[in-house]
Amino acid sequence: MARPKEAILSRNLIRDQALSIIDEEGMDGLTMRRLAMRLGVQAASLYTHFPNKEAVLDAIAERLAKRIDPTGFADSWQEGLSTWANSYYTAIHWHPNAAAVFATASRARTAALTRANEVHAGLLSHGWPARQASMVAAATGFLVLGAAMTTSEEDPAQTSAWPARSVAARGGAGSPLDHFAETLDRASFTMALDSLITGLESVHAGVSGRQAAAKPNR
Amino acid sequence: MARPKEAILSRNLIRDQALSIIDEEGMDGLTMRRLAMRLGVQAASLYTHFPNKEAVLDAIAERLAKRIDPTGFADSWQEGLSTWANSYYTAIHWHPNAAAVFATASRARTAALTRANEVHAGLLSHGWPARQASMVAAATGFLVLGAAMTTSEEDPAQTSAWPARSVAARGGAGSPLDHFAETLDRASFTMALDSLITGLESVHAGVSGRQAAAKPNR
């Protein structure tokens, strides 16, 4: 029995198991051999579904990026940017050990993952010139990525247990069990994002003037 | 001749050669065996000077951190923060392939590397409360790290040649040979940092009030 009637592997199965390993054992814990063993299969079998290990990481990054929300630009660019950044941060931060996946990602892939195009369009619609819009999106992305990466460096034992706690179990307001570092990180990120947006309002005022006639500013 | 009269290896020699490899071939190019070969030595010899590979990366991070300047807080916290962030960014960005060293670094090590203590003290001296000072330092650090990491993902061939160009050869104003992406990244970082500081001024005004009596604010 070299193979059952139906395929026992699939891209999604492999990708999810790989993410579980990263959550539980960190980035170093993910090897093709262990991934295969967890799936009850030989390492070579994985190469039927993925060309190489990096492609597995690509798939994980793609999945995490699904939670990013670039659609908040209806009312104001401030709200759109805030929604985007927070969803981006949360998406990565939910799997702290996987943050390095984004760090290793190519520039092109990162751009796609962050939904940079939608964000850019959202900024344009509120009077940001094209070049400045790119810079604003990049600047916000820097902040999110740096925050998510720094936060991911905690006690490995704690970190691995982190994703196990479900959203429902924790309650929206955050449980008192969260360590101090976690709340400080979140608070620092929130403060940084709020301050960045406040500061960008000055830039926006100085740069969107020419378009004020065609499209009323606020 | 199992060994010459004097030791041919030293911690500094190993560390510098390791950084050269990272600059030229990227993080994956650094293996203990290749590092040893470049030094004309067997891999096992390296373990006389470093307990393991991670310790070599520690030494590299420590060296890069030497260029970080946390001493600009004499006149204002804005200038101090700006000096710190820019020197921090430049230190990492000069060795783009080594940026991942900081991403992998433990939280404790990162804190030490960024000279967080000096920065924290500088913020305190200008009226920031302790907790807010931590958040400001963390927020700025997020931005620097995210910017440095994102910038590091370029065409590998270009990137490897990058550190070879000396500061003097490029001129202070930046040469026209810099690719567009590079200038956009720098500009985005500068915009982000300026905006962040501008936004933080509002926070500072709202939070340093109680200390205004004891220490005149501006």
Added chain:
DNA sequence: ACCTGAACACCGTTCAAGT
């Protein structure tokens, strides 16, 4: 103390072979 040579326990990936 410092370096060598050989080994151990791993890696990612390939490939002929089976179904």
Added chain:
DNA sequence: ACCTGAACACCGTTCAAGT
């Protein structure tokens, strides 16, 4: 098409042995 078993070319690290 999908999976196996064995192999190839690597890793980081250890350790007895030499000087």
